[in-house]
Amino acid sequence: MQSRIWIEGAATREVQHMSFELMKSLRAGLIGGVVFAASSFAVLAQETLKIGGLGPLSGGGTSWGLAAQRGMDLAINDLNAAGGITAGGKTYKLELVFYDDLYSAQGGKAAAERLVHQDKIKYIVGPVGSPPALAAISVTNPAKVIALTNGYAPGVLKNDTPDPYNFRLYNTNLEFGPPIIKWIRESLKDIKKIGLLAPNDAVGQAVAKPLAEDYKKEGFEVILDFFERGTKEFTPLILRMMAQKVDAFEFDGNSPGDAGLMLKQIRQAGFRGKVFQVGGPAVDEIIEIAGPASEGFMTYDFVDWDMPKAKLLREAYQAKYGKGIISPFMPAFYHGVYLMAEAIKRADSIETDKVRSALENIDGFDIGIYGPVKWIGKETYGVNRQLMMQYFFSEVKGGKIVKIKKFTP
């Protein structure tokens, strides 16, 4: 058993798995007592460094939180299997402590306080969404705890914190939106009017409005309409947009479940034009839900499963969690743990000031999943804390995802 996980909410499968692993270890120990004792001594000789994780493990965002937790778990297993991480002359075995942030500000704050004040953790990956991320950094920054968060809201990075310790883990629509929209204008010249559907909450507003502005800057006419989270029947909205003669639909930061249903219902309503999602990469889940209606769907994507390390990661994930759909949050959080570990190694210390400096200078780091990454964001957010990685615009052709344009940072 290479990592220990504190479970909140729904994800007790790991507990069962770990119990099974423990039983196997004990049985092996009884058979080969000497070997077991020696290896146990070796493990005890290492110190433990806890890494915190935050994500929704209950409610509608559970799939995102589980993916984040599993990505972190796999990363910690891989790092421990490679001998742990060494800093300041000590070797540390990593241990994951993951809490449910309920995908809410209140939940994010409570979970972050628990990690920081109760568990005394100095390194956190997550939360996944903007409401818990904004709340969590209000706890982590004053405590000088490094947080690699997600959350598309600009306020995650652009805030009044004088000396922040938080970074954002991957591209948001403010980074990838303008280049992709420019490409759409240059490549799909028949499209003049875009119908943009977005959830009517803080996240939906934070993502959809800047995206609509980006489309307008490129000369598109935009019709933006909001729906309540939990809506399953989008046909009235779709009909409304079709009556206004939109040439294409845009799903912005919608969840895969919503985007898949919208796509299915758009095709059932007889719309034959282009449908995009310049946001929220989850094309596998969308194909699963929309089925044949997903043909021709175009989307932002940032995982290239053909890259060598990505292939291995997918195999490891499937071996442990089955062959279901893999959320892009899984590799992103896997990558987050590796970023943190690399910064600790480079700092040669577990003091957060030193690790933060090392993290700030990590440009070019490449673990074989996203290519070399770099920090940007000074112009947009006032701080260079926005990680930028390669991304793609992909299209579903014959039920497969085909990358049609690659963008490099």
Place this chain on the structure above:
Amino acid sequence: MLEFLSRLEILLNPTVLGQVIVNGISLSAIYILVALGFTLLFGIMRVVNFAHGEFAMLGAFAFYHLTKDLNWPWMIALPAGVIGVAAASLVLEWLVFRWFYQRMFESMIGLLGLNMMLIYGGVLLWDTHERNIPAASQEVLMVGDIIIPIDRLIVVVIALAALSAFYLFIRHTRAGLAMRAAAQDVETAETQGVDTRYIYKVAFFVAILLAALAGSLWGQIYAVSPHLGERPLMMAFIVVILGGMGSIPGAALGGALLGFTESIVGTAFGAAASAFLSFGVVIVLLVFRPWGILGTPEN
């Protein structure tokens, strides 16, 4: 005002109006089906089944596995899955539900707990991602410029058939008569020889059958996940409050009202206006006529 009129103008387009009506019928059919079992359990056993949506979820997963894993044709998989879930749920009736009969407030808390257990049991068993049940048909029917997806048409036909069968069962069978008697006055029904324990089991079986059927069709039109039941449960609440808790014609009327409101208002004014109006009407109704449009006031 001009904005208001221009939005209404969308509905004057015959193609859009036709599409809105088709969509309203299909939404109403699903909402009625979801609400029927919910109102039946309340009407007869005075149980507020907060776990109702999760039986819809179980029906959808049964349908999913029978069609996707066993490759059964949907016409066999649908009834087999629905009956299987309803039959298996009798275990829960014995373990949980029977303790809450005629105890409305306790049932709310107890069944809310069951609801959470079933959702997160589902998460452990199936994971959280959404799945697709292959549509009964990918074809669309063109009537002039109006497009009618065949799979929606099938849902409407099945919902109407289920509603008719349910009505015939309640009105023209001895078990149906006994259920109506028990719904009116349990003690009097028992003194007249009605075996209420048996009648409760039958009513429970029928209610879960309808929920599982609604969930299967819901899952086929939308998607299947352990969280599938949350939306149908909310819809069932709105429908039965509109129509009247415990009233079967009320469930039909409430479902139709909600389905058409969502289709018409949603198309003209957007989803926020539709949700605002639906819940606004529910609040007004609870203030001025808490027993609903076709319900009867509690003594």
